[in-house]
Amino acid sequence: PDSGPWWRGAVIYQVYPRSFADGGGDGVGDIAGIRSRLHYLSELGIDAIWFSPWYPSPMADAGYDVADYRDIDPVFGTLAEAEALIREAHALGIRTIVDVVPNHCSDAHPWFQAALAGGPDAPERELFWFRPGRGPNGDQRPTDWVGEFGGPTWTRTVNPDGTPGDWYLHLFAPEQPDFNWDHPRVRAEFEDILRFWFDRGVDGIRIDSAGLLVKDGTLPETRPDRPHPFRDLDGVHEIYRGWRRVADSYPGGRALIGEVWLPDRQRFANYLRPDELHAAFNFDFLGCAWDAAALRESIDGTLSAHAPVGAPATWVLSNHDVTRHVTRYGRADTRFSFAAKREGIPTDLELGTRRARAAALLSLALPGAAYVYQGEELGLWEVEDIPYELRQDPMWERSGWVDPGRDGCRVPLPWGGDAPPFGFSPDGAAAAPWLPQPADWKDRTVRAQTGDPHSMLELYRAAIAIRRSEAALGDGGLTWLPGPDQVLAFARDPGFTCLVNLSAAAVPLPAHERLLLASGPLDDDRLPPDTAVWLRTR
Ligand code: TEU
Numbered sequence: 001p002d003s004g005p006w007w008r009g010a011v012i013y014q015v016y017p018r019s020f021a022d023g024g025g026d027g028v029g030d031i032a033g034i035r036s037r038l039h040y041l042s043e044l045g046i047d048a049i050w051f052s053p054w055y056p057s058p059m060a061d062a063g064y065d066v067a068d069y070r071d072i073d074p075v076f077g078t079l080a081e082a083e084a085l086i087r088e089a090h091a092l093g094i095r096t097i098v099d100v101v102p103n104h105c106s107d108a109h110p111w112f113q114a115a116l117a118g119g120p121d122a123p124e125r126e127l128f129w130f131r132p133g134r135g136p137n138g139d140q141r142p143t144d145w146v147g148e149f150g151g152p153t154w155t156r157t158v159n160p161d162g163t164p165g166d167w168y169l170h171l172f173a174p175e176q177p178d179f180n181w182d183h184p185r186v187r188a189e190f191e192d193i194l195r196f197w198f199d200r201g202v203d204g205i206r207i208d209s210a211g212l213l214v215k216d217g218t219l220p221e222t223r224p225d226r227p228h229p230f231r232d233l234d235g236v237h238e239i240y241r242g243w244r245r246v247a248d249s250y251p252g253g254r255a256l257i258g259e260v261w262l263p264d265r266q267r268f269a270n271y272l273r274p275d276e277l278h279a280a281f282n283f284d285f286l287g288c289a290w291d292a293a294a295l296r297e298s299i300d301g302t303l304s305a306h307a308p309v310g311a312p313a314t315w316v317l318s319n320h321d322v323t324r325h326v327t328r329y330g331r332a333d334t335r336f337s338f339a340a341k342r343e344g345i346p347t348d349l350e351l352g353t354r355r356a357r358a359a360a361l362l363s364l365a366l367p368g369a370a371y372v373y374q375g376e377e378l379g380l381w382e383v384e385d386i387p388y389e390l391r392q393d394p395m396w397e398r399s400g401w402v403d404p405g406r407d408g409c410r411v412p413l414p415w416g417g418d419a420p421p422f423g424f425s426p427d428g429a430a431a432a433p434w435l436p437q438p439a440d441w442k443d444r445t446v447r448a449q450t451g452d453p454h455s456m457l458e459l460y461r462a463a464i465a466i467r468r469s470e471a472a473l474g475d476g477g478l479t480w481l482p483g484p485d486q487v488l489a490f491a492r493d494p495g496f497t498c499l500v501n502l503s504a505a506a507v508p509l510p511a512h513e514r515l516l517l518a519s520g521p522l523d524d525d526r527l528p529p530d531t532a533v534w535l536r537t538r
Contacts, residue, residue, distance in 0.1 A: 006095060007204060007255040007278055007369060008312040009474025010047035011464055014373045016320045017054050017076050018062060018434060019412045022424055027431035029412065029424070031077035035085050037415075038092060040446065044377060045464035048095035050206050050257075052320060054082065058108050060175035061394055062320075062410070064208060065106035069193045086201045095203035097257065102190050102239075103209040104176040112177050115168075119160045127186055128177050129169035129215065130157070141167060143219050145230065148172050148209075149394065171212055171230060173394045181213045181239060194246050204255030210271065210280070211260045213239060232267055240276040247278075255279065257314075265305035272311035279369060282314045286322065289334045290355055292486045292502040299366060303478070306368075312475055313368035317359055318376050324409045327382035329355035351530065353379050357459055357519035358500050358532035362488065364463045365498035365534060367476045372460070375413055378444045379456035382408040386435060411435045416447030423447070462517055466534065472496035483507075487527075495538040501527045513537050 015034060023032025031054065041049060053063035054076045063073065072079050086096045105112060115124035133156065134140040141154040148171050155174040159165040169178045179186045194205065214236045216229040223229045240256065247254040258280040262268045265284070271277050288298045306313045317325045328334045330352025333345050356379060363370050386407050393405035412433040415423030420437040422445050442448065449455035467473040472492040483489035486503035496516075501507050506526040513535035515522075520531045527533060 004475060005253065005255075005278075006047060007257070009476075010095070010369045011045070011364070011467065012048045012050055012097065012369060012371050013041060013044070013046040014050045014052065014319060014371060016052045016374055016410060018052075019410050019424075020374055021413065021415065022421075022429065022433070023426070025426050025429035025431070026075070027421075027425055027429065027434050028075050030075065031072065031081040031085055035081070035088060038085075038088055038094070041094060042092040044461060045468055046094065046372065048097055048203065049089060050097040050204075050371075051099060053099045053101060053208075057106055058175065060106065061173050062392070064101055065104070065108075065173070065176045066101050067106040067108040067110075069100070069105075070196050083200055090201065096201070097204040097206055097255070098197050098202050099208060100190070100193065100197075100205045101208040102179065102181075103212045104170060104172060104178045107175045107177055109177075116157060117160065120166060125166075127180055127183055129180055130166045131169070131219070133167050137164075138166075139164065142169075143221055143229075145171075145221070145228075148212075169215070171209075175394075178215070179213070181215075181235075182217065187239065187242065191242060191246050194243060198247070198250050198254050202254070204257060204278075207256065207258045207277070209261075210240075210258035210277070211236060211262055232262055232264075237270065237273075237276060240271065244275050244277070257281070265301055269305040269309050269311070272306065272309045274310060277311075279312055279314050281316050281319075281371070283316065285363075286316045286318070286325075290329050290502060292488050292500075295362075295502070296480070296488060299478075303367065313366065314371060315363040315366050315368060316371045316373075317356075317363055318373040318409065319371070320373065320410055321406055322409065324373075324380060324382040325359065325376065326352040326356045326379055327384075328352070329359065330381075347381075349381055352381065353456070354520055354530045357456060358530055360456075360460060361463060361498065361517065361519050361532035361534060362500050364467055365473060365490075365492065365496075367474075367478055367492070369474075373409075377457055377460040378414070378446065378449060380411070380413075380441070380444060383411045383435070383438055384408050385438075386411075390436060392435070407435055411437055414441040414445040416445045418442050459517075459519060463534075466516055470496060491537070495536055497535040497537055498532065499527055499535070500532040501529055504529050509533065510535065 018029045020029045021033030021037045022029050024030050054072050055066045056068040056071050056073045057063045057065050072082050089096050111124050111127050115122050131142040132138050145153040147153040153171055154167040156167045157165040170176050171178055211232045214233040220229050247256055256277045258271050258277045260271050260280045271280055285298050288294050302313045327347050330347040330349050331345050391407050393407045412424040417423050421433045424433050449457035472494055478490045481489040484507050487507055488500040491497050506523045506528045509525050509527050516534040516536050518533045
């Protein structure tokens with residue numbers, strides 16, 4: 001149904017290019033692989049694809065360390081191939097979203113290289129946060145801030161003459177120096193980068209770490225008014241008002257989607273004011289326990305924060321940064337942090353899969369846009385036994401938390417066959433997939449699931465197909481229906497009901513309603529635990 005701008009009710013699929021499909025046979029996913037699998041995404045029925053970074057990068061943080069915002073890393077292909085991919089997606093009716101990383105670049109970015117090479121007086125230093133150290137020899141960090149991966153946020157430079165120099169700020173890894181967004185050249189550069197990709201036909205951008213760009217230049221250790229001197233400062237909104245003007249200057253507009261990790265829903269909604277971003281990821285929902293009261297609170301809190309600014313809500317269950325939800329929901333502790341892993345809390349994958357199926361029907365029935373992270377439609381779980389010597393995510397080694405990091409949700413997709421690489425790479429590929437795939441994914445390949453009515457893949461296909469044809473789904477509002485405790489029941493107009501049973505017992509299904517889709521087998525006219533249904537009431 002056509003209800004306003006496409007992004008308000010879209011199903012958006014996140015492609016993590018390293019792990020989607022490998023066309024070249026080097027064990028790393030690439031654009032050729034994505035192009036060869038576009039028909040799969042078209043059959044899945046999604047509206048848009050968001051591509052995680054594919055730019056030239058030393059890959060210190062899997063491409064979230066960008067050395068050139070206007071090109072493609074050779075490991076993924078060429079700019080011409082990216083343009084062809086965008087055209088081919090459009091020909092299938094699929095929109096495209098690229099990932100823009102404005103908080104920081106790679107230490108290999110030419111501006112940062114010039115800042116280092118030019119010494120203390122290099123004008124490029126103004127584009128970053130270079131500061132002298134504290135203490136008589138300047139050998140203490142300018143602040144004691146703790147970074148997003150844990151660990152210090154400052155690294156000391158060496159002057160061209162070999163003497164110890166100033167320090168630079170990096171909220172993430174040392175290979176990711178933070179830009180100084182107070183500098184007009186940084187602002188102009190990014191508006192130009194936006195135009196570069198919009199001119200190539202992309203329909204939107206995903207904005208990495210969108211709340212972190214502006215820093216308190218007085219470098220206090222803490223701020224009484226804000227959670228942190230680099231988190232969610234008011235000045236960030238002016239940047240997005242400028243970006244909105246750029247997006248709106250294109251016919252039909254282009255979508256700005258922010259990655260805003262912010263527990264305060266009111267502050268979160270500020271990013272979604274009518275002259276700022278169109279949407280932002282709902283990590284509140286992602287972080288929610290498998291509990292009806294908690295989910296309902298999250299859904300209500302989300303919808304009521306979005307309503308005053310008129311922005312659509314989004315529903316996210318997984319992404320490339322968090323433990324896959326089949327695994328999270330299979331635990332007594334559903335936290336997406338890695339604490340559960342460290343503490344060795346046992347996982348019941350069968351339970352997690354059942355709940356993930358119900359969660360799919362829940363998230364696809366809620367008002368707004370739904371995100372699907374590649375592999376969630378296959379029911380993939382977090383791979384937790386990757387040997388440490390094969391792990392690539394910088395988070396685990398730098399955190400000082402002995403954290404296994406985020407590799408477990410980034411394992412290459414299984415497409416078909418009985419053994420790794422499961423069709424991820426072409427036959428006879430020179431290298432194995434960049435992370436090892438579990439042997440027991442043979443039942444979760446695309447080929448194994450296609451045509452199996454009980455598979456996760458066919459559930460997603462069916463749900464997305466219904467969503468496309470149902471005027472009630474996508475953008476809009478919901479009405480809660482009375483029901484037993486631990487059952488989520490809501491209606492979408494016209495005549496659509498979603499029920500999710502989070503209790504330990506089966507509950508009666510309403511009579512006189514037509515079953516559209518169930519996430520699992522029903523118990524006669526009762527809805528079993530950890531099961532969801534979609535019903536049509538008229
Ligand atoms: O993540 C931003 C972010 O806030 C992460 O630190 C997040 O808190 C963490 O990964 C949760 O486990 C974005 C990208 O999504 C992530 O992949 C990058 O590493 C990060 O920015 C730096 O660009």
